[in-house]
Amino acid sequence: MTLDHPRVALFVTCLVDLMRPRIGFAAIRALEAAGCEVVVPTEQTCCGQPALNSGDRATAIDLAKRVIAMLEPYDHVVIPSGSCAGTIRCHYPEILEDDPEWGPRAHTVGAKTYEVMAYLDEVRGWRPEGVALPVRATYHDSCSGLRELGIKAQPRRLLDAVEGLSLAPLAGEETCCGFGGTFCVKYPAISNAIVGEKAAAIDASGADMLLAGDLGCLMNMAGKLHREGSRVRAFHAIELIAGMGDGPAIGEEA
């Protein structure tokens, strides 16, 4: 189904809402450039991932139903996060499987939910035009996007269209950064050991900029890089793709 002007619901995620609104605005800018009518449903909060991964299935189901009902009216749902998109696309249908009413609704909404870069590339066949940023960046493949949604080539294809940007290879680019949602606060010592190695690899890549598609992972890596005194600056890839890569990086004052 290719619509000329799909009505797209933007689900910004609780982290983007709270910590880095620019990512939401970058997503809107890119989606509009790709011919979408973007609507931000105002009753959105969180997709329920913390409950789901903590074992609180009842709460996860409750929040899933709210989110599904909210997103049903739109042609597509787009999210600047592989892990939240993965939750709606893969896990909502799972947890509602046995529910004769909500199961099919979960499937329908799941099937039209996309991570933003995958959506722009695969569904819209869009490329940024006239966006330039001379920078040597490196890309970390966040786990849920990579393994639940198969996001790998899409962001690279979009970034390829950014003039002047070159991507440095990152050793262990598919290795988890140790964020893992609540994992990083429940098992801080293990998480720290993992992100410590990740930060070292990022530094060793020789890049000036770190890119990824999930704010949680980005905050984890950027926070470690900053603590270690690294100069590598971190951005959500959609910011660069939307031509907003010349603004403040994560942790820089506007």
Add this chain to the structure above:
Amino acid sequence: MSAFSDRVDLALADPILKIAVERTAGTAEAKRAVAVDAFPDFDRARDRAAAIKDHVIAHLGEYLEMFEANAIAAGAKVHWAQTADEACAIVIDICKAAGAKSVARSKSMLGEEIGLPHALAEAGITRVETDLAEHIIQLADERPSHIIWPAMHKTREQVSALFKAKHRSPHEEETIAAMAESARRELRSGMLGADVGISGANFLVADTGAICTVTNEGNAELSLVPPRVHIVTAGIEKIVPSMPHAVHMLRMLARSATGAALTQYTTFYTGPKRTGDHDGPEEMHIVLVDNGRTTMREEGLAEMLRCIRCGACMNHCVVFRQIGGHAYGGTYPGPMGAVLTPVLDGLAASRDLPNACTLNGKCQEVCPVRIPLPTLLRGWREKSWREGLEPRTMRAGIGIWAAVARRPRLYRLASGMAVRVMRIVGHAGWIKSLPLAGGWTRHRDLPKPASRSFMEQYSQEKRR
């Protein structure tokens, strides 16, 4: 502090452990990648492997009966054990009936699972571990830290020191060859003088009654053929219908474990020595062990019974690579151990294991039989939540967050406040310490949020 976090702290504070784990797991990871790349259509081969196991698990009773009948026809005695204790008791009884003073043991994780080394010691039977790594573990009086390389947590330097302290005529040169020779001198007499040989089985072949073992050192053959009695202990899920199935599984096992096309030694044993045979044991006993496996099938963990104990999931696990196998505290470490240990030791004693995982999915990606490990771990988390085993602070935290997330207006208010608080404690873009996020700020900085949330900014823009 729970025992798990103690073990984790100990592991993280040990730089030598890190080097040792990285050497072995890192090499295995690289070799597996090469082997999988060279394997035509590995994904289809994995589908087939998973299908073979699923089929067997769905018809477990029938195949076990078939195996039993064929093993008996080949001259073996078949025993059934419901629990670990029963399994040990059966093995000890056989040893006693054979008048055994010493046994040669070839590495078996099931033996560890049922506590066989301990049971043999209690019965006053000397045990010779014939696998090199198990021998190291026995000398050090430790437990295996990996299912393929039980001594992977030790560096060569540590092993050298251990041999010098414990071997009767240790090596003098610091070479691997000299060390291996020292172990060989130490082990040969024990292997050849044992009354009973005990092994596990990688596969039980239903239509012939054969058992299959793989080793890289040939120690299974050496420790099982000379003794008068051979005892096999095997989990009931090790069954495959026929030889071609066993061969398919072997290909998956070897590549996933070490990246090799096959292991050096793959042996099929069918019954004891027959008239006319030059060698082989006079008696062969096969102990088929359940120890929770039937309940796993009934309680939503059937997929875990596909596991062929290759160790790929742990080699590729970011958590295992940091903390090593001992930190898991059970017989089986890594992702597969985090699923199995609650079955064996109870969830109350092991709730940390399914939780201490980032759910990054790498284990599932490399598993040769496609076990959905993250899903199974989530299942344990749900059970732990239902049974009230999760810490109270955790439950309260999720409770408050959920109450807010259910009410968009309250959520707006709360997030607006959170943004303001964080901006007050932040400094030049970063927050160095935040009381409620100590787990985060102990090790990393937290970026300061923008002055207003996305929703605030967005609705304001729209009003304009």
